Amino acid sequence: MTDLVKRKVISDSGSLIVIRKKTPVTLHQQFRTGKEALVTSSPIFDSTGKLIMVVTNVRDLTEIFSLKDAVQRKTAALERLRLELAHLQETVIKDELVMKDEAALSALLLANRVSPMDTTVLLLGETGVGKEVLAHYIYQNSRRSHGSFIKVNCGAIPESLIESELFGYESGAFTGANRNGKIGLFELANKGTLFLDEIGELPKAMQVKLLRALQEQEIMRVGGTKPIQINTRIIAATNRNLKDMVKQGKFREDLYYRLTVFPISLPPLRQRPKDIIPLAESFLTKLNQKYSFQKHFSPYSCRVLQEYAWPGNIRELKNIVERAIIISSEDEIRPEDLHIIQAPKAPLPLREESPAPTLHPHVSSSSTALSELPANLTRLLAAQEYAYLQKAYEQTHTVREAAKLLHMTPSKFVRRRKRCQELLQLP
Template sequence: MLLSEFVRSPKYTVDLNLLQSDSQRVISKMKALSLLEAPVSNEGRWAGIFRVFPSVQVFPSGSTVQFTEFGVWMDDAPYLYADTEIKEWQFLTDHNIIGVVNKEEEFLGVIYVADLQREIHSMYKKASERNREMDAIIDNAYDGILIADALGYVTRVNPSFCRLTGVNEQSFVGVHLTELVKQGIFKEPSVTWQSLQERREVSGLQRYPTGQEHLVTSVPIFDQAGKIQGVVANVRDMSELSRLREELAEVQDQSQLYKTELSNLRKRVFFDEIVAVSPQMRNVRELAERVANFDSTVLILGESGVGKEVIASLIHKSSARSQGPFVKINCGALSEELLESELFGYESGAFTGARKAGKIGLFEAAEGGCIFLDEIGEMSPALQVKVLRVLQEQEFTRVGGVEPIQVNCRIIAATHRNLKEQIRKGLFREDLYYRLYVVPLHIPPLRERKEDIPAMLQYFLNKYNQKYGTQKTIHPVVIQLLQHYSWPGNVRQLSNLIERMVVTIPETVICEHHLPEDFFNLENSSEDSSLDVLKKTGNRHISIKTKVPNKSLNAFNEMERDIIIQSLSRFGSIRKVAQALGVSHTAIIKKMKKYGIEKN
């Protein structure tokens, strides 16, 4: 801290010319301001201090009769430079003020000694507190600490240093570093002495009487002038460091294990979204889970509505590219020209109406991630050529451009078309087909995996209950009816039906009469007739007395009839069938009469 921070303007500065010509006037002025001392200035330069002394005039009889004052000009009064540090200045004055000048000896102001004394006292107090804190830090440090002066004599060691070396404090303090080497306390070479001699930081292993080796790092200490003041050595217990290293390796191994398990769990969670009860869908899910770990091109085949996009999204989420974008486009929803500009982008001025800055395509947007080409069977042969180039060379050219652009993205394609038939008709390129047909995934239609329907009904019911804050349930009869339906719209149709019933039906339980009329009117493509069911059940006690023509039954009637026949075959008793289906005994009898079912 510099003295300049304490410089103040004096209440009154005595001009030397006035002092020499009319000192009494100066004394009167200082008396009026209650000043005993004032700085003297000679043409802007320091000229000492003028001090006023009281004088009492006494008559011979001993009674006081008059007070007078006189002043003394002390031209040798001390002054200091403004850039003097407080710690460099000693109190060698009995004055109340001290003059302060700059390098040109120009008078700047004064310092009041009382203020400076308070500040110095505060500084020493703070320094004392810091020293106590530093002592506590050194003494309680886990690492060993040794401090030596500029000559190499040890001035301090902490308890940890004594613990690590096996030598008490008295054997160190006041002893030279080279003497400690001679005594065998430090083995050659002494890292601390080397640091002091070479005036640089030195690290190395030091062996001590305990037989242990510890890592020592010694750092020389310099003052502001670059003069060496001493050296500080830090001693680290290497056995503890080795233990920590082993623990760290164990934690890292455990972390990697957890990371792997978390990744596998995340994949299981993602693929749990695929309802797979039937063997066909279990195979689809297992294959999708396996190929997710690789960058191979995947071609997903299946009718509309079976969930091709869902499978593609789950493959991406479970892959190493999951942090990258998942870009999807329906190739059948756009014209050839628009699809080309969307996929590959275009340069400025490529066509009328194009943006001046051009536009990146979806292949560029999918950089580092995955692009899903849905309904690729609808793509024109001309665009198929450009997609083939991306698959073969991982590059393409924008519309209106000339420079090839490298691309790094995974391609997953899907179609409901029979691509081999499209190839025979000349609508799909055979070379592109085999480029896409690296890992084919065929998703069977819902009518071929009816075992999945009850689980899917529950999945979508839970989904929409949560979405709309409802608590709907489905009656077992409805589940059986829906399981026998052919589902031409596949999973999409089933999902839409459940959402429709959840939001439109006021009752808590979804029953058969809640099924929409248009659902019954849809043609049931199931190949099983009631007679076929009878043959499959093999129960001689169940027969149809009067065969009702299939053309007179809608899809719902056929399903209901088949469920009753199957249930009678299974349980044998009308009462048990009624209990299993959750309806009354009378209701089953009425239905049997309606469909001509007779129990012999």
């Protein structure tokens, strides 16, 4: 047996271990031929306690391990297919990439340049600016578009599970683990793209292992002993300032420089005024198709949308459009349907055919020439009333408070303003 071990015909000998330790032993033995076996060796002692024999039971596990590997490959393939199907279902309802503003187009130009490469991309920007949509755009226009696109939110996975989710684990790696082990997201995205969203939330301990995966293109499963080679492109995204986090010691400097090979900054929606209405119209078109509506924005509603600051960016815009399409009772979506806190700076100009002259208080109606009277008294009064209504709305920012300021009910406020808009032919 010593000779067999020396010549590496077998990896180890249970009999030799028993002779040394005088205790039973079970080990996983590998043969030079590629066969694998489970070896159990037990000592036999005589009446004086002297070792006289070693009984060894050898179970051939080659076929069992082959079946295990086949099951793991099938399981991994099914998991990859499940994730790809989930992503395709999301893609069907995902918002189209709408970029018409110069500030956004500059980011899209960078995305177009880096898409065909395998370079790591870091997408920077506030929450809700469309980082995931741009990541998917880069993937679709890359050489890996035939492969998987796997998204993982680093901030949504508990710290105790993130390593096993990203890198997978071997059988029996920890209590409660799947007895067949589990493939990680890095392996699932092999020959494809892995999108690491909220990379700034990644625990410090995991940053070292991510750095190794990026540099060496290999990972180690939890409980594993052999590194696994991967061929995965990384697109990361964050709304945090990673440079400040490096200074504060919350993010590794070496990982920061490894991720910022090709950073792309997406500007917030308030800095992309030309994108606001096209995005709103895009959301409205999809919702009209979904609910069989024919709703549209009034010109004044478009102005309200245009002048709002959008702290929640595109995500907030989408939510407001969906809420407005549900709230609005008519096909035209009016400003009060939007429920935006910030009102426009000034009401739209009244479309008067000609300026109405003001009557002098000492001139009686009987002595005033007809040409000096307003052409349409009803429109003049409506214009005055509308100005008061809008002024109250601008001061309070809500219909309820504006109505309270003018000592009327909210429903009456809305009816009077709507009547004024119709008389003045306002949007």
